[in-house]
Amino acid sequence: MSDTILRVENVTQRFGGLTAVNGVSMEIKKGEIVGIIGPNGAGKTTFFNDITGVYTPTEGKIYFKDKDITGMKPFEITKLGMARTFQNIRLFYRMTVLENVMVGMHSRTKSNLIDSVLKTSKYNNAEIEAKKRALEVLELTGLADYRYNYATSLPYGLQRRLEIARAMATNPDVLLFDEPAAGMNEEETSDLMKFIRDLKGYGYTIILIEHDMRLVMNICERIYVLDHGSLIAEGIPSEIKSNPRVIEAYLGKGVQ
């Protein structure tokens, strides 16, 4: 297997007459931290939704671990080892922090209906194992003390972190974060940056959409820039910072 984990070829997403994503291609290598930036409405989240199966691309192909995943359902893609967080937090709000993470464990445990009702040893072992692993993830993300609180009772920064914990529980190789630092203050963002770097240390490949340039420029190894659905630049942070097309997309053209 090559060290390319995710390959996107010419993905286009149209909604009626609107082209939200226009012929975007990218190649993500194992263990990278890649940033996707662009002005509001550039099609970043739509692109994420294409990769994770929420939408089926109008054109183009997506290969994950050399397997064509175009048109697969989100839950199938998650089982293959890709997990995501959402731009607007989508936690299971009537469930505890621990249960939220245990939901992430779903496809890793296998007890069925009969096991659950008859409380077979398979069920018991699966429950114990799921709880143990969930607690490990919570320890790792610093949420263990909140395990029996409702997800909604967490402060904002921790809710974002719980989303990441929940995604990690699916045992992914690739993590996709949709604006993980949105709404965070300086301190929370710094914590998050440190945390994402730690994640890379555990062997995850990370793709993130972010508006916070401090975070993107500091932790991303490579950056893709989208504007009006098209890829306008690609490169290491220092290249992106000085790329005239990127500056134009963000600030507009100078007056002549």
Place this chain on the structure above:
Amino acid sequence: MANLNSKNKNELFSKIMEICARNSLIITIISLLFAISFPIVFSSQYLINIAINCLMYSVLAISLNLITGFMGITSLGHAGFMGVGAYTAAILSTRYGVNFIFTSIAATIVASLFGILLGLPTLRIKGRYLAIVTLGFGEIMRIIELNWVSLTRGPMGISGIPRMSLFGVAFSKPIHKYYVILVLLIITVYIVRSLMNSRIGRAFSSIRDDEIAADAMGINVFKYKIIGFAISSGLAGLAGAYYAHYMGFIDPNAFTFDESILILSMTIMGGMASIPGSIIGASFLSILPEALRAVADYRQIVYGLLLAVIMVFKPSGLLGGYNLKHIKQRFNFEQSTKGVDNHV
């Protein structure tokens, strides 16, 4: 600590819930003892029949709660599934002389098959649209029961449904019928409880809270909706089979839209996603019409008023928003961390 409870204005109620959660085992045992001794202490046939109603509607309310409370699928046609179960049991027992044990199993299976058949084309739609579909289903079932005369005897109904019996011993007295439905209720509670404490139950709850996120967590949302729907309608069918054998006579009027709404009211009033809530809601709404016999002429008015008052003061239902398991877990955890602090 900020949690769901503190949002509730009713501090006292939260306190009571905490006490209940901490002593859930004792409360369960006391309730069970009460339920077992009830027909012995109160031997009046009238009271036992009311108690049977309470238990039978508890089964129905819990089965509806499984999809409405735990999964967020509102059904307005639950009586339809009860009817499928009742007719299955009635036809099998009157025409083929099948014993209650087998008719109840058959009724459960047939009703869940109907649940799956209804679910396959419709569970992809959501919320109020799905509610309308279930309403339609309930009505269609009633119309079929009314018009397929060769099978259901139509408006004449099926009479002479044999009594429940086990190994040749007929359960003829109300007290026997009472214990049968008590056992069925215990089985229902056990099944729903076990499910909700498993990965399947967590999948159900996650679908209720956020379908898109559940999907992203690797949960096949559609599959789990079908599973939930099948179990829920199966349990309703079981209650229907009991109803058929208990009454000895069924006709389409027993499974109308009113009946579906009654079951839904019990579930909502008792509290979404709460099993004890469903039992309390079902018992309350079963007893209320009887208790109001004294004010015969004004019965419907008082009944409606009471319902309205409860929904105004406790819109989430009596036990809605209180997950006793969560309260207990949190309490135990806080105690254990406190213990650690003291030792250090």
